[in-house]
Amino acid sequence: MRKYSLVVVSLVIVLSLSAQKSKPVVAATPELAGFSSDRLKRIDNAMNEWVKNEWMNGGVALIMKDGKIVYYKAAGYNDLDTKSPLKKDDIFRIASQTKAITSVAIMVLFEEGKLLLSDPVSKYIPSFKKQTVLDKFNAADTTYTTVPATRDITIKDLLTHTSGLGYADIGSKEANAIYAKHHITAGIGIMNRSLLDAMSELGTLPLMHQPGQKWTYGLNTDLLGCLVEIISGMTLSDFFRTHIFEPLGMKDTYFQVPAEKANRLVNIYTEDSTGHLSKSRGNMLNGPTPNYPLLKSTYYSGGAGLSSTIYDYGVFLQMLLNGGEYNGKRILSRNAVRMMTMNQVGDTVFRGDDKFGLGFQIVSDKNGNVPANPGTFSWGGAFSTSYWVDPKEKIVMLFYRQLQRSTHGDVVEKFRALTYGALND
Numbered sequence: 198m199r200k201y202s203l204v205v206v207s208l209v210i211v212l213s214l215s216a217q218k219s220k221p222v223v224a225a226t227p228e229l230a231g232f233s234s235d236r237l238k239r240i241d242n243a244m245n246e247w248v249k250n251e252w253m254n255g256g257v258a259l260i261m262k263d264g265k266i267v268y269y270k271a272a273g274y275n276d277l278d279t280k281s282p283l284k285k286d287d288i289f290r291i292a293s294q295t296k297a298i299t300s301v302a303i304m305v306l307f308e309e310g311k312l313l314l315s316d317p318v319s320k321y322i323p324s325f326k327k328q329t330v331l332d333k334f335n336a337a338d339t340t341y342t343t344v345p346a347t348r349d350i351t352i353k354d355l356l357t358h359t360s361g362l363g364y365a366d367i368g369s370k371e372a373n374a375i376y377a378k379h380h381i382t383a384g385i386g387i388m389n390r391s392l393l394d395a396m397s398e399l400g401t402l403p404l405m406h407q408p409g410q411k412w413t414y415g416l417n418t419d420l421l422g423c424l425v426e427i428i429s430g431m432t433l434s435d436f437f438r439t440h441i442f443e444p445l446g447m448k449d450t451y452f453q454v455p456a457e458k459a460n461r462l463v464n465i466y467t468e469d470s471t472g473h474l475s476k477s478r479g480n481m482l483n484g485p486t487p488n489y490p491l492l493k494s495t496y497y498s499g500g501a502g503l504s505s506t507i508y509d510y511g512v513f514l515q516m517l518l519n520g521g522e523y524n525g526k527r528i529l530s531r532n533a534v535r536m537m538t539m540n541q542v543g544d545t546v547f548r549g550d551d552k553f554g555l556g557f558q559i560v561s562d563k564n565g566n567v568p569a570n571p572g573t574f575s576w577g578g579a580f581s582t583s584y585w586v587d588p589k590e591k592i593v594m595l596f597y598r599q600l601q602r603s604t605h606g607d608v609v610e611k612f613r614a615l616t617y618g619a620l621n622d
Contacts, residue, residue, distance in 0.1 A: 384498030386485020422499020
């Protein structure tokens, strides 16, 4: 009888914990989640100071612990001329934060048995068969010579950014020059070309190094987005919507922001040589204008194309922290999340002591310069949006600005230090 009672109690505990993981995030007093209200006010003071000093026009911060929202505030202005305030539910261009969502989409297909991480990309796009690798490059006329690649690049190479693909516009001088000649772009604001056409062209161009040789930030995730479209038979926009956004209740995340929400799209500011902030009016990433999220296009950049609210993206991250489940909806298994958030590059040098998973930077146990625990995963976007997930502390942190250029990028690390400094337990 006593043994039976223990089994019942254990079952109740398991079901209770499962139910807690399934619940949507809710607001709570900081103390209830192990934070100090007084110490969180330091973030208020800091953000207001950064606005006053014109280090940013405005910013939004969201902190969650154990699925409880302990901090969710905006500071500063969306428009410095009119002094219209930045609102916490405004829509930001999240650029490379798109990459994590595309990586999840690939893992969804992996768990459906529709691909293997070891699959060569050439299995789906023939132009990636028997690629070449850049050998010598002549900067004067952008001519080059190549050597054969030692092997085909794989889906895992793309997820880990070890394929040898470079980035257009923002990559090395070699990648910028070679890709420009073939009209390969960083993926934002493309109107008159299909994603498959661009990625097929990319396959004919040389890799910047041998597959698996080192970590190089590149167009890997745009190519992953193309693979999602080919394998699923859906546009990347529709795949995201049906497999991720709708199940998670992400109602403000889009490749193209609908007209009825256009007034919530945040202005982009840029810093001039004197440190003065002014509204960006174009020449963004060497191409698109700031209103690109409002323009109709079928070129869905899996590496940079989405716009979202800080809350929507916080829900996406909470799903990952929960082991792939949120509010009763399972997107991935906990083992898929484990694969994504573990060191997948071995001893390959990434950034300092940190490592890289399947789409995320991973804090290593050798990194003593940050308060984040080993295993914390993160990334950000080119227009000054950042996030971190600390599985040990069960914390999700996001800090959004919308700046094209800034000499005050250290405010991001200061925000992270302020967050950890407000922990009570």
